[in-house]
Structures are given as structure tokens and as C-alpha cells.
Amino acid sequence: METNKIKWGIIGCGDVTEKKSGPAFNKVPGSELLAVMRRDADKAADYAHRHGVPFWYTDVEGILNNPEINAIYIATPPSSHLEYALLALKHGKHVYVEKPVALNADEAKILADAVQKYGGKLVVAHYRRQLPLFLEIKEMINNGLIGNVRMVELRLWQSRSPALVTKGAADWRTDPAVSGGGYFFDLAPHQLDLMIYFFGMPLSYHGFSLIQFADSAVADQTRGTVVFDKQIVFNGSWSFNVASSDNVDCCEIVGETGSLTFSIFSNKVVLKNESGEEEFSFDHPENIQLPMIASTVNFFKDMGSNPSSIEEAVTLMQIIDAFATVK
Template identity: 75%
Template sequence: MKKAHIKWGIIGCGDVTEKKSGPAFNKVSNSQLLAVMRRNGEKAADYARRHHVPLWYDDVNQLLLNSEINAIYIATPPSSHLEYAIRALKHGKAVYIEKPVTLNADEAIGLAVAVKQYQGKLVVAHYRRQLPMFLKIKEIIMEGVIGDIRLVDLRLWQSRSPDLVTQDASNWRTNPAVSGGGYFFDLSPHQLDLMLYFFGNPLSYSGFSQIQTPHGEVADQTRGVILFDNKVVFNGSWNFNVSKSDNVDSCEVVGELGSLIFSIFGNKMTLKNGDGEQEIFFTHPENIEHPMIANTVNYFLGKGTNPSSIEEAVTLMRIIDTFATVI
């Protein structure tokens, strides 16, 4: 994109944009949040007023027809991601899109085709890749501090109203037509994308889901295994039906010389090796997507590589679809 400045329009200025992402667009160099759009015009206007955004719309067509806007951030629920992303690409806009990138792998493949067809640029908001904590974890793995990696064990066990997500009246995350398939679809992209980021190409994977809760509409238990090209074995366990007292958010990476234990949604890492045991705490940015947005702006301006591509997201969605198969 031969632009000196990225001027953003947001489609869907809901909860995720209030602090995690929205304010960061004006904090990054060569970046400005110019407009927001929400179908509820009153809410769009309120967001624009509170965040000092110059323009607001209640019609996506008006947003996309604004020639000053050259990049679109899609922050709606997953069911509308594919439609909005393709429309933005058709209008020549670069796209930054929330996770999960689409409802399923087939839609992700369709989006990858559209990116090539319109010769566009698209970044998926797998923003944990750019947080200092996970950059440090990757550094430790790559430098062999705990030796060759043998296995990874991940557990995310939460109650039926997880503290990790915003609970609102509509609770679209448990509506499969809107979310793709419950809390697993909402939270696992963060975790599984990091596994791809750390360990590379998956050689094979298998898994299953089930609905344990009577009359449930979406799976509340998921299991999955990945074998990576480098022979690292990943085991994942997700439950969304346990007592709050049994909540777990843990990932353990075991190497030949030691291990790393950390929480995907926390800020502490424990390193164990021949030098003993060390706890390291990290402070996440005030706007947690800030580092990813900064890298995205650089990519859109032709100053860097894509920090999280649609091709990588296709692989991720294939894994998620496999794990999410209900038995």
C-alpha cells in the first residue's frame, strides 16, 4: 500500500474495541482512527463521541465509500467476517480482522482466495504473538534454554460463564450460527495460534468435542492432539462446564532440559531447568492489541512482513474444525 498514513474505519465498535484495540489506532505512528460504523447509529455516535473519532456511520456502504479510509478493522462477531472482509478488499481497503477469522475453515479458504484475487493485504488479530511475554517464550524455545521440545500440555477449564469473556445479554458466543461453536471457538484461536507460532507446521492432528450439559446447543468439552513436523506433540483439553473453583488456564512446554509453564490469558511464566526455577511476570500493554496493530500498520505501509497471515489462519481453522467435530 503506497500510503504515508493509514486511516482506519472500524466495522463493529463493540466491547473488544473499547480498550483492547480501539484507542491503539491513534497511538501508533502513521495511523489514525477516522471513522466507526455500527448498525445501531446511536451506539456508533456514542462511541465516536467518547473516543474522539471524527466520523461515524450506521451503514457499512457509507464507510467503505469514504475514499480517505484505506484500512478497515473488522470487529463484529465471526458470522459477518467473511462478507465484510471481501467487501472491504473489493473497495481496495487493507483489512485487520478479529479472531476467529471466519466461522470455519471453508470460509477462511474463501477469504484467502479473495485476498489474492483483489491483491489486497489482510492481517488476522492473533495479537498475543506480539506481546512481550509470548515473544520471550518463543525466544526461550528457539534458543534451546529447555532443550529440544518433547511435548506440550494445555488445559483450559472454565465454568459455563467463563470470566475470560464478556458476558452480555445476547451472549452470541454460545450461538453457533454467530460464533461458529461456543467458547472453544472464541478462546482457542489465541492458544492454538501460539502453538503454530512457536512450533511451526503441523504434520497431523485429530480431536473431538461433545455436549455434556443436557439441552446444550454447543460443545462444552473438547480434546485435541497435534503432531508437528519437528516431532513436538501437543495435547489440548478444553472444558466449559466445571465449577469456578476448578478453573484452569495452563500451558506446559516440556523439553529435554526443563520446562516452561504459563497461562495464555495471564501474565506469569515459570522457567525450570538446570539453573533452578524462576518466575517471571510481565505487564501487558494498556491496549493489549497495540503491538500487533503497530506491526500491522508497518505491513500495510510496506515497511514489514505480515505479522499474522490468512494462510496461517486457514491452517488454524482446519485444526479448530477438526477438534470441534461433535461425537
Template identity: 70%
Template sequence: MDNPKIVWGIIGCGDVTEKKSGPAFNRINNSQLLAVMRRDAVKAADYATRHQVPLWYSEADDLLDNIDLNAIYVATPPSSHLAYALSALRKGKFVYVEKPVTLNAIEAETLLQEVKESGGKLVVAHYRRQLPLFLKVKELVEGGEIGELRTVQLRLWQSRTPDLVTKGAGDWRTDPAVSGGGYFFDLAPHQLDLMLYFFGMPVSYDGFSLIQDKESAVADQTTGTILFENQLVFNGSWCFNVAKENQVDKVEIVGSLGHITFSIFGNSVVVKTRDGEKEFIFDHPENIQLPMISRTVDYFSGIGPNPSPIEEAVVLMKIIDDFSTIRQ
């Protein structure tokens, strides 16, 4: 017996769905994008027309009530992730939800409890886990390429209008009621989730944030440390108020025999050991979430593991909450 087709509806067909994710649903075997929803009916209809999606809605409940849909992609800002994900799970739908999974760890734990009680399936869109670049980093780390792991140093320093953020879409990210806490909440989940993916669960973590620009409603400086079970120490620094010429996106994993350097938002990995230096360059997929969505379809179809479970996202949100504690 063939596995049932995964038939998708998108709640929130905004910028992230235009290229990163939306087109991928129809490029995967056993997957179809049938419907989209956006509160602005004109924009919802326009998206459906441009992407050849058969149905569109301006009310989420109308989309969720469509019995032909068995999977929902929640692609709204974080403030509404919990409500939409809970509604979808309670209607028996599979759920793929954007990062950060919720506004905070308490909401993430609520979502985890619903998954357990309902027996539903939910995947968090930490899509970098499935990109070849980061699979290569994981392979190098686990293969002992740089020996025993010692420390990880991460820096993400950006200007007040980060180059890494989609132009014209910054306002909600600096509204804590909608985003949870500024650019750190938008960009750091990618980075910190990869640390958990590479190195496992933490033993302890501690951090803090500052509002250096007193006119800002959200933190623009964050620092944090994580201790992993193998005694690997992670140090992270996020700053969103530097000059353009001081912007940096760099991760360095240092071991007893060498180090691995890469950018979370770049396309290359450099490995340096006593034997010399090697660089691996990768082309990301046109629809960058396609590999993760493909693994998600496999999981929903019952032929693969969960590529990004809510249990791990809860730990991630606890770390983010800790690092986001504002110091006066």
C-alpha cells in the first residue's frame, strides 16, 4: 500500500515562503501544496495565482477546516506560532512550524505537551540541519578530523539594519510582542540549533543581553556560554549595533588537532590541521528549505525519523530565554 500524499496548507504566505520554502512543497515526491492563507485577501489571492496554488483563504480557521489538507506549514511571525500549531494538531493535521518555534520556552513546552497528548507529528523548520554544508561540518566533527573538541567561538555582529534580514521585513523583528526579542530571536535559533545538532544536549548554559541603544525596545547585544557533555565549551557573541565594516558571521570549532571555520549564513567550510588546509564550497538549493521539507514529508509519511523534533526545540528555547535576560 502506498503512503498517503502529504497535502499542504500554508498559514502565513509571506516573504519566507516566496522562495525559501513555498515552491519546495510541489517539488517533492508524495507532496502537494493545495492551499495558502494570509489575512490580506488580495495578497493571499496574488500568492496563489503566482505560485499556481489551487486554493487561498483569508481566515486560518477556514484553511484548517479543509479536510483535504493533512499537513500545515505555520509561517507567520512567532507570536502566533503556538495558537496555529495547537489548532492544527487538534484537528489531526501534521505540523511544520517556522523558527523560533514559539515566543519562549513556556510556549514551546505547551506545544510539546500537545504533541505528546495528541500523538501528532510536528517538525520545527531548523532547515540548516539538512543542508550539505552543515552535514559536512557534522561529518568532520564526528569523524575526528580535528581531534578532541575543545571550544567553539561564534560571532554574529551586524549593523542596526542587518544585511542578513530580508529587506522591508524588519519591523516585526524589532517588536518584542511579535518576534520575542529582536534580531537575536530571528537569527540565533539557526546558530544555536546547529550547536545542539553537532554536539548534543547541554549540561549547563548562561548568558545575558543588553540594550545599548536606549531608544530600542529590544536587546542589541547578547552573549552566552554553553557547556556540553563532552566538556566542549561554546562562547557566543551577538551584536546588532556595529558599523557595516565590522559585520562578521563566523563560527570556529577548535580541537586538539586543528580547527573548522564556517559561516552560518555562508557557503564554505575550511578545515585546518597539521596536514594543511582544505576548503569545501557548497551551492545551497534554490529553495533552501527543500532538503528539510523532504525529510519532513518522509517523517509524516512514516518512512523516516523526525528531522527536527519539538523536544530539542524546547531546549533551544530555554537557552534563548536564558541568553535574552536583560541586564540593566
């Protein structure tokens, strides 16, 4: 019998856990999903029944006081991430928390301090870092297939009801008290975290946001620039008020001898360089967070490094906060 098995409890078993993450906890060796918690008893019980989860709870203390559980996955909206992560760390549990890690950089810093205070382990669910597509892009960059990187141009333009958000999700993403700041806060962390993953910590960054739709409570237009080491310049443009026919989801990394063009939310990359042009396609896992969860389990078991640290997430939230300042 494995003595250091990671036994999980999920706080917030909503849409994102149905396929993207939830089933993966039982597919990773040395990992088991033991319990789920949701305030709605019927929904908690239904999830546990459908996914074969032994225990379900309607309050956070119940799941945290289960002595068999040694790791907590927080899959609630961002407004409760800090509260639940602090409680889990205080109870001596490892933590895997959805992105964005908190509502803002100040909350992220509090969480980083708590990880040090309680000696816990925490991973942020920037799961794209572990997908084959982005591992390959990072390798192409590191192997010099496009020469020294000069700049990155990213555009994410979507309609007011983006198709990229989780289907069936409530409108909490456009409530700044719950989400932090609209669709930008929901989607940009995936993109900006990958830039940190590819190029390291930024040297400087600045940006701004606008509310162009008069009835909106959150910004629908965002621009931002980041300068990384080796004078790599990132320019990002996010818009959530265009016609569906004008939707764009494109990232282009331009080097001195070629370029890589891909979508953060797709599965293909086009490499152009002196040898010509080639397209590479990758199959994402059925449960897309499985590779990140596998790396997280290894980290929790002292068998690997942290695949996405709270320190990196603090920097990410500082960039997001700078870009989200409404003019």
C-alpha cells in the first residue's frame, strides 16, 4: 500500500471540474479524489455520485477536517481563492488553486506569505505549461529555431459573449467583486503566464484598460506591454466587444530568423524560418489538466519541482493589475 498517496478534496465542484480537471485526480498514479464540497447539497451529492467520489460536504470545515485528505483543489470563482487557500494551508493541506490565483496582486502576496508561514506547498493551475503544444513551443524557442526572440504580438478579440469561456458558466466573470475584472481576468492569465514560462520574469510592464460599452461594470478593452530579458518585447491586445465575425485569437513570437504563430486556446503552431514553413498539431488530453495535476502530485510527493509557483503568480497578478487600470 502506498503510504504517501495524495488524497484530494475539491472545494467548488462546478463546471470546470466536470471534465477539465476532476476525473484526472483518479487517473494520476499515487492520486485519489476522496471528497468534494459545494454549498448546494443536491449538486454536491450529484457530483459525488456521478464521479464515484466517496464523500461530499456542504461546508469547507467538513472537508478540511477529514483526516484522510492531504491536498485541496480550489475550483471556486477567484473571490474566494484566498480565503479557502489560507484555511487549507492552516489545516496542513497542500493546495492546487485555479487561476487567476486571487482577485489582485495584494491578495496573491498574502497567499505567498502564508505558504512560507505554514511551510505548505501550493501550485497554481496554469495547466497550459504542461501541454505538449506549449512544451514544444518552449523547446523550439530554446533550440534557436527562430533565432533570438525579438518580439511577441498577441491579440485576443472576442464578442461580448466569448465562446472561449466554460460553457454553462454563470455571469460571475463580469462581476468584478467575484472575478476581479471581467473576461480579461479569466482568459489573460493563461496567456501571460505562458510568456513568463517562455521568457522568465519581466523587467518592466505597463498598460491600461477602457470601458467602451457604457453599461459594462468591467473593462472590455485592454492593452499592455512587457519587456523581458534580452530585450524581448511583448505587446498584448484584448477586446471583448467586437462582432463574432471579427474574433481573433493569435500569438506570434518573432525571432531574428523566423517566427512561431499559434493560438493559446487551440492545438496548432506554425513554424516559419529559413528552412520553410511547417505546421505542427497536438492532441490535448481528454482531461486537459491531467499533465499539470500529474506534475503537481509529484511536487507534493517530493518527486519534482513546483510546476507553477505562487511567486510567479504574484508577478503575473502584478502585470494583470497594471494592465487592468481603467483610464
